[in-house]
Amino acid sequence: TEIMAKDSKANDKYSILLPTYNEHDNLPIIIWLIVNYMDKSGYDYEVIVIDDGSPDGTLEVAEQLQKIYGEDKIVLRPRAKKLGLGTAYVHGIKHATGNFIMIMDADLSHHPKFIPEFIKKQKSGNYDVVSGTRYIGTGGVYGWDFKRKLVSRGANYLTQLMLRPGASDLTGSFRLYKKDVLQKLTEACISKGYVFQMEMIIRARQFNYTIGEVPITFVDRVYGESKLGGSEIFQFVKGLLYLFATT
Numbered sequence: 001t002e003i004m005a006k007d008s009k010a011n012d013k014y015s016i017l018l019p020t021y022n023e024h025d026n027l028p029i030i031i032w033l034i035v036n037y038m039d040k041s042g043y044d045y046e047v048i049v050i051d052d053g054s055p056d057g058t059l060e061v062a063e064q065l066q067k068i069y070g071e072d073k074i075v076l077r078p079r080a081k082k083l084g085l086g087t088a089y090v091h092g093i094k095h096a097t098g099n100f101i102m103i104m105d106a107d108l109s110h111h112p113k114f115i116p117e118f119i120k121k122q123k124s125g126n127y128d129v130v131s132g133t134r135y136i137g138t139g140g141v142y143g144w145d146f147k148r149k150l151v152s153r154g155a156n157y158l159t160q161l162m163l164r165p166g167a168s169d170l171t172g173s174f175r176l177y178k179k180d181v182l183q184k185l186t187e188a189c190i191s192k193g194y195v196f197q198m199e200m201i202i203r204a205r206q207f208n209y210t211i212g213e214v215p216i217t218f219v220d221r222v223y224g225e226s227k228l229g230g231s232e233i234f235q236f237v238k239g240l241l242y243l244f245a246t247t
Ligand SMILES: Nc1nc2c(ncn2[C@@H]2O[C@H](COP(=O)(O)OP(=O)(O)O[C@H]3O[C@H](CO)[C@@H](O)[C@H](O)[C@@H]3O)[C@@H](O)[C@H]2O)c(=O)[nH]1
Pocket: 018, 019, 020, 021, 022, 023, 050, 051, 052, 082, 083, 084, 085, 088, 104, 105, 106, 107, 109, 152, 171, 172, 173, 174, 194, 197, 221, 225, 226, 227, 228
């Protein structure tokens, strides 16, 4: 059985997408953690850094990390300017060589210790999507002020009420997808901003993909700033209404 287990591990590869914008301080830590947890897991993997011309020199840090960990482990797919999170994923997927794709923030709010749990969950039910959730079981949020908690809870509550999505955390982005599933979902999704995460789950349900959930604790970034602003909230409500009317 040990040989069989090793064989099945040999068939899978995980591409971990890290979109970055001004993550100069966080990148060495997140990559060090990912490498440690993935090396321990025994699965093949690559980390794809999609930097959008960060003025703080994130790309130079990534280049340095590539020298340390190797070009097969750290893949750089930079873009010249800030084109947004949604298109950063699409760009990353194009270059991914794994049959599974893990999507996570690079700012340490998503702890790499959960990656093996996503993998285990996926294997347990052969799920098409495994979504990290802050809203069931041991999941939670640390470090957000009242306003940010209210926005997140409100967005989730409204979406649950209007769209019955079949997952408890719609706005989070810590997720594992089968690569072909993710490709189909990103092709179907029309949103560009934060609302993109929610639309992915709605489309997954629409296409009858199976969704598993893993409780995660989300810790607010220590270094740098969130890019969530008023216009993103407006875009979210607009996207929600659109999906309500069309799905
Ligand atoms: N390449 C690229 N990366 C970006 C861009 N904007 C943000 N990022 C990167 O995307 C990740 C998340 O960005 P933040 O701006 O820190 O997100 P947040 O406000 O903390 O929001 C998180 O929580 C939201 C709600 O729970 C999520 O909706 C969102 O996807 C993200 O996970 C970070 O790694 C950040 O560097 C961009 O335009 N381009």
